[in-house]
Amino acid sequence: MQCSYFDAARCLSCTHMGRPYDEQLAGKQLHCQTLLSGHSSLEWLPPAASRESGFRNKAKMVVGGTAKNPTIGILDAEGRGVDLRECGVCSPGLLACFPVLAAFISQAHLTPYDVPRRSGELKHLIITESPDGEIMLRLVLRSEKLVPRIRQHLPTLLAALPQVKVVSVNLHPEHKAVLEGDREILLTGQSTLRMRVNDLDLHLRPQSFFQTNSDMAAALYRQGSEWVNELAPASVWDLYCGVGGFALHCADPSRDVTGIETSREAIVSARLSSDEAGLQRVDFQAGDATAFAVAADQAPELVIVNPPRRGIGKELCGWLESSSVRHVVYSSCNAQSLARDLAALPSFTARRARVLDMFPQTTHYEVMVLLERS
Template sequence: MNARVSTGTLDCAHHRAGECRSCTWLTTPYDDQLAAKDTAARTAVASASDAATAWLAPRPSAPAGFRNKAKMVVTGTVADPVLGILGPRGGSRSVGAGGVDLQDCPLHTPGIQEALPALAAFVTRAALEPYDIATRRGELKHVLVTESPDGELMVRWVLRSTEAQARIRKHLDGLHEQLPALRVVTLNVQPAHAALLEGEREIVLTEQATLPMRLGDHTLHLGPRSFFQTNTAVAAALYARARDWIADAAPATLWDLYCGVGGFALHAAAPDRAVTGVEISGDAVAGAERSRDEAAARGRPLGRLRFLAADATSYAIGSGVEQRPEMVVVNPPRRGLGSDLADWLEGSGVPQVLYSSCNLVTLGRDLERMGAYRVARGQTFDMFPQTAHAEVLVLLGRR
């Protein structure tokens, strides 16, 4: 470990050396970070708020060891791979062949930190040549690692082709011996010479294809290309808050648009409620259905819960008036809802909308288009310590 927490800030050797500036707020005391994010969130939704808006205190995070996913660029050589980020050449013991080694990044969960040296050794053992941007030679571009709340791991090797597939398979047993918590291993093919984290083709190399993410009473099944929040503890708090607000509202019908692997929908499910989760990714929907079926088998009262693989905006706009629910949950990507869906919600007559956002700019823009709604409740969730970003949950009601 190259970092320590003192006087409210996280001291990181890589930041001090100027090798990594990803944590833009690293020198800001954590309490000040949290207060600033909460102020920014309240400001972003101020035009849709009034004196009756109930704003809860922000949900903090551990300042380090919280990130459940590592996205490591692989540089260096087969004999001496570097797992981290691209950086300047030379000048530091941790810089090699254009990369900065961040295997000891203090943001990652302890399980990921412990796994990365074994994965670096695997690069050498399986002869996975790191991709060199300047010469456009080599195969291995990234290694992506996710840790579940139970300490299980999913590892994805992002390569230009399937050339190394046989070698990866050959050495998998040895990797399992080094990392007993390893559950899912895949090869992702990304052939383009472009700043893309991953490609469309995913080859699962293990018997298990999903990583179970246990959150309270529900276990979500995370596929290799499925989205999940990077901060497990804060994500659990976000879902729990949404569950409580939905329970208070008691809608008989609810849509969860952009439902992903089903986090909000599963927490919203109740015996007397019809819940429909809509997600464009078929793999994510399959994971959500598996979670639903397992919960039902354990005797959980889920009511009428279904998931559909469809575009969220098209599904909403294409629905008939008689199908419109009493509540809509939206958790869009950073780009926000977009004008079409925001305008549909504005004119839909849906009484309540629960909006989870990771981008205050697009949240504010969407609320401006949805003037028929006011913020009834709100809370900031610090999903991303050491940066200016946060997740915000707002409950909207018709004015």
């Protein structure tokens, strides 16, 4: 894939841009195998390749420039807006939204936030597309000042982009390098974006996490459920469950499945998906994964973990070591923290692993490992 923004050094976020894709995928496989080289019993499955372009279902775009001439993209070293509204890794559905959103910013006179001057209101646009082409739009503002104006002009935007089903304002008053704030104001009657994955409807709320590559998310959940169904455990915990992707895919009348996630919004979404699918013996609870495990009276036969980049940490590793858990399915977006966690689990043997290229054109990837108690 070639990118004019990368070639002109306007955006260098995709550090592997221009490199042959087969070479990228082979490099990620080698990187992961090297980090986990101490696990001699590991069987490596073929890596799961992604589309090279148009694969991102989510765009986190900085708004710069002026209300009359806004930029949608990133900021340069001086804090000036760099327009990236033709970014090739974004899905076609996202690309179709950018020019309409730029016109909306101008028509509604939404003043972009000026980082060097610490003035203005509109900081970011966070846009997510479902596999069915529906859109969730979140506008990150410095304050509530522009909310009435956004409400006034919203019907015009929805008429121009009927695929937009969920719109919210996120309030982020602080001047710091954080994408969003804690408070969300919903502007539409619909509050969740339906994410159709492997014949299951997952529900994404404005502040919930979902994988940025829908095809690879589907492959990730298929691989996890394949391993779980092969082992046929009677009980499963999905820790860091998000909106319930792994838990819902592993649901079966023969087993108890429990999903744990700190985000209450995500748990509401997971319960909605479970109810719609008519699943039995599936439970979702809001809470800290480690605290839940440590306080539990009984351990499950299998645990799925899908932690953030920092990994699961010493305390949860220690609990797994001392527990009766027979198998762990570990899905990681950071092979370095994965390697560190596996070193803290000497009672388990890594049996299988698979790299899934969630983030083409970058150094990042997802890797899944199946662990078995020795």
